[in-house]
Amino acid sequence: MTCSFFFRIVLIFQHRRLLLALSESPPAPQNIHVDNWLLTWTPASEGDTTYTVQYSRFNNRKWTNVSSCVHISSNSCNVTSTKAEAEHGCVRLRVRAERRGLPSPPVEACSRHGDTCTPDLSLMPGPGSLTVYLTMNHSLAQEYGRHAKYRVYYGKEGEPLLKYEDAEASVTISELQEGQRYCVQVQYRYFKSSIGLPTCTQCELIPESKKDSNQTVILVVGPIMVPVLLIPLIAYFLICKSERIKQWLRPPYELPEDFLESFPEHHLPISSSSPTEECWDVISSISPQE
Template identity: 60%
Template sequence: MFLTVLCLQFIVKVLSEAPPAPPQNIHVDRWLMTWTPATEAGGVTHTVQYSSFDSNVWTDVPSCVRTPASECDVASTQSGAEHGCVMLRVRAERRGLTSVPVEACSRHGGGCTPEVSLTARPGYLTVHLSRNHSLAREHADHAKHRVYYGREGEPLREFKEGVASVTIEGLQVGRRYCTQVRYLYFSDPVGLPSCPRCELIPESGKPSGQTWIILTVALFFLATLSVGIAYVLAFRCGSIKQFLRETRYHIPEDFLLEPFPDGHHLAAACEERYDVISCVSPREPAGARRPLLDPPPSAGDVAPSFLLPVLDSEPGGEDGPETSMGWR
């Protein structure tokens, strides 16, 4: 009778016992996976599992099955996966009961996790993403980003997809919103998602925290540059002048009088060519007199370029040859 009561109490205790709470803060940093146990109660172990993007099967990591530790080296899981990209998760176990598995995220971007940066504006949050990654180079626009977002402290259930950067609209000003990004191949998740990042949506006219950081860095750079220039002008001006005097280049006096190198000669000027133009007039009969000037040429004739006076001598009578003057 006593044994029966003990067995009944044990069965009731086992049936009424709840499964352990899932672990928290699950991160992967350089293939070292760490987590925080949800309870300090004894008897709780953890099991780590992995899966590649082309498979829906989750496989236990051999070195991290029911381990009492809170970390696991998962570098061996990438050897059999395409591109070395795997998804990782961990669950808590106690007395045969298991918790809900929780997926890990990566703190650093890389070939399997997107690089993420945020810019907040009134009512908007821009998630800056790059399309220059290994999956995009191989699969083009079939490789996308899925951006999960939501208010801080709430589950990230809503999402948008895009090849590159994504802008989320209609956000409430004065509230913090968080995002988490992962790669997609068609509609299948690839690799580890980025760890959530949060940003405050500023009110209109108020710059965000990132804007203040940029302004501060720019002002500091300008102030440092101004101080450096003032120091050089005040205390190092003479040194600079002395350095310039010592390093200046002197042009030799015979710089422009040096002979041409061998094989190079000045070309001689070519003689100018010209054509000889002459005009020949027919000889008039003896005794004929020509006017001093010829009549102007008609429209169909071609005027001579120039006329020259010519003395014609003809054999005459007893008084000797007759001389006449004309134009040629």
């Protein structure tokens, strides 16, 4: 009983220590982007937080510290030196905050401008869809052919961009909710590896379909216009075309050929004898009266 009680006390103490450590961890850096090889981010509010910048070479998953940007207190770092460390100068960058020896989760950087390592894109929203225009003739495609592709991440604004499509050029994302804002981020891919910096997130509002708007107008105006049009039309036919309407309503009448045969002979209303012929004298000539 004593050992079990002691074991529970140790577990509770370790659990509280872990919660305390997590609460002291600094928040992850935000708004990390590169502009002309100058990496900047939004600093934390605490003054004792430092930052470390790391990079990953092309087709390599290992992250290495940028020597000039380890445990720095500023919110920017010149990463020009990393360009010479990778093939085609394509590297991925990320920043991690640290406070009292406790690191935050690292956050990858994006690029606001397209270059040889970052796609250049433009967006065109449509009813229920969003077209991402991308060029097929980029430098990596010339080097690696169809093995170099785009990975287009997308999702609703404010939500993680978990969905994606791989394409060699422009792509249209369909079945999007109209009236909602959708965001896109694009990055080069070579086989299963990410290449270079992704584009910074761009968002567009998906417009509503004109067809739906027209249907709404029809549903609203239709019940009002139908009586307005029908009442004068009915009145016209009743007043001006009454004789014609009577003719249309008069049923066709025609005796069948076997109508008389259906009656017995003694009930026939029409006599079968022929009418008596009258005799007439033929006048051969006429003489004038004297």
